[in-house]
Amino acid sequence: NAGVTQTPKFQVLKTGQSMTLQCAQDMNHEYMSWYRQDPGMGLRLIHYSVGAGITDQGEVPNGYNVSRSTTEDFPLRLLSAAPSQTSVYFCASAPGLAGGRTDTQYFGPGTRLTVL
Amino acid sequence: GDSVTQMEGPVTLSEEAFLTINCTYTATGYPSLFWYVQYPGEGLQLLLKATKADDKGSNKGFEATYRKETTSFHLEKGSVQVSDSAVYFCALSDSSYKLIFGSGTRLLVRP
Secondary structure, eight states: OOOOOEEEEEEOOTOOOOOEEEEEEOEEEEEEEEEEEETTTTTTEEEEEEEEEEEEEEESOOTTTOOOSSSBBBBEEEEOOOOGGGGEEEEEEEOGGTTTSHHHHHHOEEEEEEEE | OOOOOOOOOOOOTTTTTEEEOEEEESSSSSEEEEEEEEEEOOEEEEEEOOSSTOOOEEEEEEEEEOOOTTTTTEEEEOOOOGGGGGGEEEEEEEOOOOOOOOOOEEEEEEE
């Protein structure tokens, strides 16, 4: 049981490049989310999913796309990277109603992204 | 909208000192409240939670009580250790499973 995994751990991009941050969980959780962590601002929700095929925007969705084709995977795509997207990105999952436990989220180890 | 406010850090304490990190929240409904901890270079780990008023969450010597009348969820520990040095985040969640975080409080414990 690996929990929530994220790849890569570190990434450096140039402005305008695109890339995908990977997130996977092996706990059969319904809910998955992406957050970004910036100094002094805590974590802010980018996008989330309540099940395969269902996604929605969080607090700071601009410049990011997501999809949820399987229960296990929830990739985050940066369409055209900008320096303002330099941040640490965390993926999280939660059991959802079917899991019988309410709203505890489990976090991955994070991806540190730098956009030059 | 819903929000969480935490005390500014860093908080610097000597080993075995008493710890309090203040957290207050604003919410329209009845959220669940959480404390997460982030050790250097790692992701966030759930430290404790409380799901309704007057509930007390506890773990690893840390405690926090859900106070609806003061909209607070302060984190306390009676005797901190060097290994408790980390960043602590207070957070709330409404029924839609989205976490709203405070800005985090860095704790430094000196031997």
